Amino acid sequence: xxxxxKYIIPGLVVAVAAFTAPFWLNxxxxxxxxxxVAVPTGEDSKQCVEPKEWxxxxxxxxxxxxxxxxxxxxxxxxxxxxxxxxxxxxxNTCLGCHANKVDFCDKCHNSNNVQPYCWNCHVAPKGNE
Amino acid sequence: MxxxxxxxxxxxxxxxxxxxxxxxxxxxxxxxxxxxxxxxGGMIWRVLYWAKSPVPFAIPTTGGQERSLDWIKPARxxxxxxxxxxxxxxxxxxxxxxxxxxxxxxxxxPQNMRITYFSSKWLWLFAxxxxxxxxxxxxxxxxxxLEPVPVCLEWVEFFDGILQVGVPTLFLSNVLxxxxxxxxxxxxxxxxxxxxxxxxxxxxxxxxxxxxxxxxICMRYFDKLDVAQAKVFIMGIxxxxxxxxxxxxxxxxxxxxxxxxxxxxxxxxxxxxxxxxFLSPTRNLPCNTRQVRHVNPWNKPTVFHTYAEYExxxxxxxxxxxxxxxxxxxxxQAHDNEKSGxxxxxxxxx
Numbered sequence: 001x002x003x004x005x006k007y008i009i010p011g012l013v014v015a016v017a018a019f020t021a022p023f024w025l026n027x028x029x030x031x032x033x034x035x036x037v038a039v040p041t042g043e044d045s046k047q048c049v050e051p052k053e054w055x056x057x058x059x060x061x062x063x064x065x066x067x068x069x070x071x072x073x074x075x076x077x078x079x080x081x082x083x084x085x086x087x088x089x090x091x092n093t094c095l096g097c098h099a100n101k102v103d104f105c106d107k108c109h110n111s112n113n114v115q116p117y118c119w120n121c122h123v124a125p126k127g128n129e
Numbered sequence: 130m131x132x133x134x135x136x137x138x139x140x141x142x143x144x145x146x147x148x149x150x151x152x153x154x155x156x157x158x159x160x161x162x163x164x165x166x167x168x169x170g171g172m173i174w175r176v177l178y179w180a181k182s183p184v185p186f187a188i189p190t191t192g193g194q195e196r197s198l199d200w201i202k203p204a205r206x207x208x209x210x211x212x213x214x215x216x217x218x219x220x221x222x223x224x225x226x227x228x229x230x231x232x233x234x235x236x237x238x239p240q241n242m243r244i245t246y247f248s249s250k251w252l253w254l255f256a257x258x259x260x261x262x263x264x265x266x267x268x269x270x271x272x273x274x275l276e277p278v279p280v281c282l283e284w285v286e287f288f289d290g291i292l293q294v295g296v297p298t299l300f301l302s303n304v305l306x307x308x309x310x311x312x313x314x315x316x317x318x319x320x321x322x323x324x325x326x327x328x329x330x331x332x333x334x335x336x337x338x339x340x341x342x343x344x345x346i347c348m349r350y351f352d353k354l355d356v357a358q359a360k361v362f363i364m365g366i367x368x369x370x371x372x373x374x375x376x377x378x379x380x381x382x383x384x385x386x387x388x389x390x391x392x393x394x395x396x397x398x399x400x401x402x403x404x405x406x407f408l409s410p411t412r413n414l415p416c417n418t419r420q421v422r423h424v425n426p427w428n429k430p431t432v433f434h435t436y437a438e439y440e441x442x443x444x445x446x447x448x449x450x451x452x453x454x455x456x457x458x459x460x461x462q463a464h465d466n467e468k469s470g471x472x473x474x475x476x477x478x479x
Contacts, residue, residue, distance in 0.1 A: 002177065002180050003180055003182075003183060003184070003426065004180060005180070008176065008177070011176075011407065012173060012176055012177075015172070015404070016169055019165075019168070019169060020165075020169065021271075021274075022271070022274035022367045023367050025274070025275060026274070026275075026364070026367045026368060029276065031364070031368050032276050032360065032364035032368070033361065034357055034358065034361050035357055053355075056355045056357070056358075057354060057355045060296040060297055061296065063296065064295060064296040108357050110277070110278070111276060111277070111278065111357065111360065112272060112273075112278070112356045112357055112360055113269075113272035113278040113282050113283060113286055114356075115286065115287065116296065117293060
């Protein structure tokens with residue numbers, strides 16, 4: 001015999017619904033694919049500062065290091081692991097190729113709920129035009 | 130403690146090495162799905178088991194003045210008399226850990242050998258911190274399960290990372306949960322009485338959560354994971370269409386394995402207090418034992434035979450023997466006639 005069923009059953013239903021939410025909320029939603037970010041444009045767009053896989057996981061660290069080096073230590077040159085020298089500048093180096101914030105930065109960031117505060121100071125690029 | 134530490138370590142190592150040896154789908158997909166089934170099934174079984182157990186006595190704890198004379202102020206939330214009061218007490222208990230807030234320690238003052246009771250709020254503070262950080266972390270993880278990400282999750286992340294320290298932004302919940310975990314662990318080590326009563330069941334979940342939190346923090350700040358790719362994999366799980374595991378950090382699978390083991394032992398360990406807190410008779414019964422009779426549900430229904438019924442059975446022999454009757458033979462007959470011969474009476478009156 002089940003005591004207090006009028007409290008137990010709704011409680012269980014709510015709990016199970018909450019814990020299985022990721023499954024039933026995604027019923028009927030299109031399958032999720034890796035964000036289709038804009039292809040870089042510009043003269044150096046063949047090769048990024050560091051390899052693509054490294055950039056995908058570490059770009060935020062690199063940007064943070066660049067910010068610290070440029071702003072705090074006035075160090076303006078970055079030597080990549082392949083020996084190539086790059087100008088430490090978000091505006092000129094990064095945005096030189098990745099000139100489309102909406103289709104490059106935002107696509108991944110929005111999809112993964114990342115809200116970087118780069119654009120509090122920097123002017124956001126408008127597009128690839 | 131050593132056993133649980135080694136067990137947690139082995140689980141982590143197995144997942145870490147296994148996911149590098151091509152067992153990513155085992156640790157990243159099969160085990161988590163199994164864990165979800167065991168967790169939900171186990172919790173339902175556990176709650177139904179509790180709900181089937183009768184509460185033989187009314188055993189609410191009285192945490193303050195019971196309702197008494199008008200001029201004595203009752204503690205409406207600590208000794209609730211009404212259903213609304215019980216709801217209030219449960220909310221205080223579940224959301225603010227009211228009973229832990231009342232925690233005291235005892236110390237003997239060596240100078241005059243007197244016992245002193247101190248209010249001890251450290252456990253309450255760190256337990257509350259731990260649970261709320263865990264909740265915030267749990268909610269934040271929904272960004273991997275939903276597309277598009279709801280705006281409320283953005284607010285959670287915004288306030289969690291409001292200090293804007295570093296990139297990725299340092300989450301306050303990350304810092305606080307580590308502090309809370311360290312406190313909850315060290316208090317079992319430092320306090321001899323607590324160390325004596327601490328069992329593997331106490332340490333093992335702690336080590337698992339440390340592993341879970343540790344791998345999560347590591348993936349966010351140190352040995353980075355491509356979260357976009359992790360989301361593709363996770364969305365593949367919830368859509369039941371496996372995605373590629375190529376290039377995912379082994380720590381990701383270690384993280385999932387710690388979580389899976391935690392979920393699997395959840396219904397069978399002390400962690401089940403998540404559901405149990407709602408079913409504690411000391412908390413969820415109203416303190417009205419002087420007003421309402423609590424009948425033990427497993428008592429057999431009692432068959433009563435009242436004196437009135439006894440007199441009904443033996444009225445005639447009793448009247449013959451001259452025994453005093455509460456309802457005399459004539460009264461009883463008049464009553465019977467009134468009941469059964471009602472249509473007859475008006476006819477005779479005419």
